[in-house]
Amino acid sequence: MVESNSFFHYTKINISFTMPDIIQLTNVHKAYKLGQLKQPVLHDISLTVCAGEFVAIVGPSGNGKSTLLNLLTGIDRPCQGEVIINGSALNHLREEQLSVWRGTNVGIVFQFFQLLPSLNLLQNILLPMDFVGKLPKPERLARAHYLLKLVGLSGQAKQLPGQVSGGQQQRAAIARALANDPALIIADEPTGNLDASNADAVFDLFLELRNQGKTLVMVTHNESLAQSASRVIALHAGRIHSDEYLLGVE
Amino acid sequence: MFFDINLWPKVSADLLMHKSRSVLAISSIAIGLFIVGTLLGMMDLQLGSMDKAHQQSQPSHINLILKQDADFAVAEPLKNLDGVGDIDRLTQFTAQYKTPKSAQWQTGTVIFRPDYNAQTYDRMTLVSGVFPQKKSMAIERLSARYAGINNGDALEFATATGSETFVINGVLGHPFVKPPTFGGQLHFFIAPELAPLFGIPAHSFRQLLVQIKPPYSEEKARLIAGELRSKLAEAGIGVNATLLQNPEQHWGRAVFSGINLVLTVMAWASLALSSVLILNTVAALITQQTDQIGVMKALGARRWTIAKIYLTEVFILSLIALLIAVPLSWIGAFYSSRWILDLFNIELLGFVYSAKALYLMIAGGLFAPLLAALWPIWTGATLSVRQAISCYGLGADFVSHSFDRWLERLVAGFLPTLYAVALGNLFRRKANLLWTQSVLIIAGVLFIVIMSLIASVNLTLNNELARSHYALRLGFTADQSAELIQNVVNSVPQTTGLELWNRLPVELFQGDKLLRQSGSLGVQMIGLPAATALYQPLIVSGRWFDSTDNQQKRLVLNAATAELNNINVGDTIKVKLLQQPVKEWQVIGLYRGITGNGYAVEPVYAPLNAIQPISLNPSKYTFALLSADITSLDAEKSYVDALKLAFQQQHIKLDFYTTLAKLEQRQFAENQFRPITLMLLGLATLIAAVGAIGLSGTLAISVLQRTREIAVLRAIGAKSMAIFKLFMLEGLFHCLLAWLISLPLAYLCAEPLATKLGITMLGIQLDYVFSWLSVILWLGVSIILALSAGYLPARKATKVSVRSGLSY
Known part of the structure; x- marks a missing residue:
């Protein structure tokens, strides 16, 4: 089935996956307290994402995209419902357990890169590996170099974030997200703070990750990036307005 | 006046919403004020009470x-x-x-x-x-x-x-x-x-x-x-x-005049250090509220309006600090004065406080913090709207200097990532680093200088003892014959040697004028064998006696007295002994006195056989110096008791003031200096506490400023322990860096400062020694400071949640 969507122009195909579910959201509600009032942000969201999917979450500002990402990363907790990511029910984990869980299971890419300014790019990538300690020490350095090469920053390993461009910082941030080889990559507006050429480089990197079979969930306003996803979920007023699978279009 | 009631909601919100920062600022000012109030109050109460007690005793x-x-x-x-x-x-x-x-x-x-x-x-x-x-x-x-x-x-x-x-x-x-x-x-x-x-x-x-x-x-x-x-x-x-004795001023004033000068300087230095902490806190507040300043300016606030908000905040914090510090300093001043006065046998009855110290606290406590905060406040107030509201995530305020790149290449690049982050953070905000380091370095230098002063006092006493080869000096209330003394001394078996000295009242003139004396209790001439084997003071100029001086009118004078009267080795001065006519004597040497702030009878040494014929009883002597193999206080006590008993049996009375056992004398000198050194150490501890508060403040501000960074670290898998370690390491690096910088500074400053302090506070020219032990001790103290100052901020850092930190 092929349809046209008024929000983005892309080709939409419903596909059923046989891969295991990596994200399971069941009847999730989220509201924030504003003084005495409760401001609902997400309403009754139920959603499953299979391993290897590349999901773009789209929608106008203030419609719950970032809140949804926060729930997926355990940064926030639902008021109702259940969030199960890669087999872990996040509702039941304490803050400390969530930190450990995130280090192993999720790689996060932020809009403003959020690299530590006093560490060079290589050390920024080593940092999550040091936190988690999954790999033996000598292998961490080799993997950090490998990831830098993957994102095309081998020559900038010893540079501080302040010494490289925004696009290079974001690529380093993606490498950092991949450091512990997480099952899930979550990106919040990864190209939102980049110029066109740098956004393209990051865009290519995400495509490469998609081709490698990584599970990607990304909030974006970038139409091209959204079109390259395998699935687009549109949020509107805190509800899933549409959830559609796309045929990859280059 | 900068207080504006319309700005009150913003001022009160800032103060109440950031309680820990407010508490830090208040404690920074309060501790400085406490030191000022305690020390100035103590000096005022102490000198006033001493003089009053002195006058009441009808001296x-x-x-x-x-x-x-x-x-x-x-x-x-x-x-x-x-x-x-x-x-x-x-x-x-x-x-x-x-x-x-x-x-x-x-x-x-x-x-x-x-x-x-x-x-x-x-x-x-x-x-x-x-x-x-x-x-x-x-x-x-x-x-x-x-x-x-x-x-x-x-x-x-x-x-x-x-x-x-x-x-x-x-x-x-x-x-x-x-x-x-x-x-x-x-x-x-x-x-x-x-x-x-x-x-x-x-x-x-x-x-x-x-x-x-x-x-x-x-x-x-x-x-x-x-x-x-x-x-x-x-x-x-x-x-x-x-x-x-001066009838108006207590004799102990001489002891305290130098100490008080140093304490006054240190009191104001402490307030200055506290103000540095205020500067640090306000600078951090402005950094944290830059976006708010931008918004207020965008809404029409003028520079002066912005400045008024933060000046009012500093004023309120200072006022609260003053209210806390005043009663505490009254208590501190009262009890420390009471302790010191007690040493002089003066009772401080009823609770009293120093009005002078109170006025100075009010003036210093309100103005010093405002003055310190002026620069960061004005810098913040003059920010443009564009500068103020731009925010680009982590490190938006981090400018990569060549120093950071150098640090990264040379040091941080080789460290484990967590250590590298902590080290990088240490150098990230240079102004914060500078102020915090200055407080810690001053505390460190002061600590090492004070410890070197104490070590030098001990060395001086040891050297003086090494120059005294006698075990005991016996002073007789009435001069005794050599034969009688010899007989009594021989009855106590431990004695290995005996020398007899004499003492005569003397008046020294330069021209027709009496010499000005460094010792406040007058001078006396001590006649001792020219080739004495039992004692030689430290000769700073000229020489000590030898056999060529027998029967010669030659003397060795106190160097401080010589300096006061511009007398040099080789000069002659006029000497009046007893009822003898004034005669000219030659100064052949100057010795260094270690009597301490001049409250002593000052000896002028002369060959015994030059003064003995003049004395009323040429065959009698005032002192007997005895040598004996004694190494412990207990052994010395038994020996002294045995001798005293032997003399008592012969009905010979010993003079309390001039009978001195060497080891006991050393202990007495140590005890005499102890209150001063303890006071200095207490002060160094307080300054170290200011340093700890400063460091704690810097780290707490660091947590506030890096909330987003902590959240990112959490988001990429950092456990609470890693965050905790990060801030503890930063505190440790701060202290270690300050320790490292303190070392050469203290090494350079310690000698002139300890020597000057020795002269000003103790009235003696010290044999100087640098205290390496204090370097190790300060390292230990620094580590303890780092751990205690870092604990709360580090704990607070672990409480930062990812969501609140990233505040999507």
Whole structure:
């Protein structure tokens, strides 16, 4: 089935996956307290994402995209419902357990890169590996170099974030997200703070990750990036307005 | 005035919403103010009380310590001497006693006055019980407390005929007593009727106390003292020493004038350090609220409006700090004054505070923080809207300097990532680093300097002891013959050597003018064998005696006195000994005195055989210097007791002031310096506490400023322990860096500072030694400071949640 969507122009195909579910959201509600009032942000969201999917979450500002990402990363907790990511029910984990869980299971890419300014790019990538300690020490350095090469920053390993461009910082941030080889990559507006050429480089990197079979969930306003996803979920007023699978279009 | 009621909601919200920051700022100012208030208050109370107590005791202007007991009648005609106001008399001698708790004989000082109810000068006050009468004794206040002796206790005293038990029925305060805690003897008081029991005539005296007719001047007092000595000599009474006292100012002032100068400087330095912390806190507040400033400016706020908000905040914080610090400093000043005054046997009755210190606290406490905060506030207020509201995530305020790149290449690049983050963060905000480091470095340098000062005092005492090859110096109340001394000394087997010295009252002139003296209690000439093997002071210029000086009119003078009078080695000065005509003597050497702030009788050394023919009894001597193989205080005590007993059996009385056992003397000197060094150490501790608060503040601000970064670290898998370690490491790096910088600075500053402090505070030119032990100790203290200062901020950092930190 092929349809046209008024929000983005892309080709939409419903596909059923046989891969295991990596994200399971069941009847999730989220509201924030504003003084005495409760401001609902997400309403009754139920959603499953299979391993290897590349999901773009789209929608106008203030419609719950970032809140949804926060729930997926355990940064926030639902008021109702259940969030199960890669087999872990996040509702039941304490803050400390969530930190450990995130280090192993999720790689996060932020809009403003959020690299530590006093560490060079290589050390920024080593940092999550040091936190988690999954790999033996000598292998961490080799993997950090490998990831830098993957994102095309081998020559900038010893540079501080302040010494490289925004696009290079974001690529380093993606490498950092991949450091512990997480099952899930979550990106919040990864190209939102980049110029066109740098956004393209990051865009290519995400495509490469998609081709490698990584599970990607990304909030974006970038139409091209959204079109390259395998699935687009549109949020509107805190509800899933549409959830559609796309045929990859280059 | 910058206070504007319309800005109150923003001001109160800032202060209340950031409670930990407000508490930090308040404690920073409060601790500085506390130091200022305590030290200035203490000095004010202490000097005021000392002078008041001194004046109340009706101090004698002249105290002539006689060589022998003189009959009351001898003193009567002296009242009529020109310039003499009135006279009083007392006797002080040593005696053996046993307390109920000890079976061993101990040496104490016994005093009696003609009539305790009609004391004229150097009045002893009744603290409890009654003045001594008939067979009841009284004890000195400090002695009673030190030995735990109370009214009603019975003590056994060795008398001329055996021993007798006396009951203590009174406690008296003595205005001029060596505290037993410093190593002084216990002091007892008896009625004159009891004196014959100790072999002393009841109607006799050994100290003549004189006040001259007003107005008082030291020169006038010295002149009259000379005439009094002449009159006494005519009556066949020799004078051992002449003490002069200023009637208005307590004798202990000399000890404190230097200390107080240093403490005043340190008090204001502490307030300056606290203000640096305020600067740091306000700078951080402005950094944190940059976006708010931008918004306020975008809404039409002017620079002065913005500045008023933060100035009001600083003013309120300072006011709260002042309210906290004032009562605490009153308590601090009161109790520290009481402690110090107690050492001088002065009781501080009732709670008092210094109004002068209060005014200074108010002025300093309100203005210093405002002044310190002015620069960061104005910098913030003049930010443009565009600068203020731009925010680009982590490191938006991080400018990569060549130093950061250098640090990354040389050090951080090779460290584990967590250490590299902590090290990078340390150098990230250079202004914060500078202020925090300056506080910690000053504390470190001060600590090492003070410890070097203490080590130098010890070295000086050790060196002085090494120059004294005698074990004991015995001073006799009346000069004794060589043969008798030799016989008694030989009866105590440990003695290995004996030298006999003599002492004569002396007046030194340069031209017609009396020499100005560094010692406040006058000078005396000490005659000792030219080739003495038992003692040699530290000669700073010229030389010490040798056999070529026998019978020559040559002397060795105190270097400080020589400097005061511009006398050099080789110069001749005029010397008047006893009733002899003035003669010219040559200065062949200058020695360094270590008596401490001039409150001592200053010796002028001369060859014994040059002065002996002049003395009243050329075959008799004032001092016996004994050498013996003694290495411990206990052994020394037994030896001294044995000798005292041997002399007592021969009815030879030893003079309490001039009988000195070497090891005991060293302990006394150490004890004497201890309150000063303790005070300095206390001050260094307080400054270290300011440093700790500063560091804690810096780290707490660091947590506030890096909330987003902590959240990112959390988001990429950092456990609480990793976050905790990160901030603890940052604190540790701060302290280690400050320690490293303190080392060369302290090394460079310690010698001139410790030497200057030695002269200013202790009145002695120290043999300097750098205390390497203090370097290690300061490292330990620094680590403890880092751990204690970092703990709370680090804990707080672990509480930052990813969502609140990233605040999507």
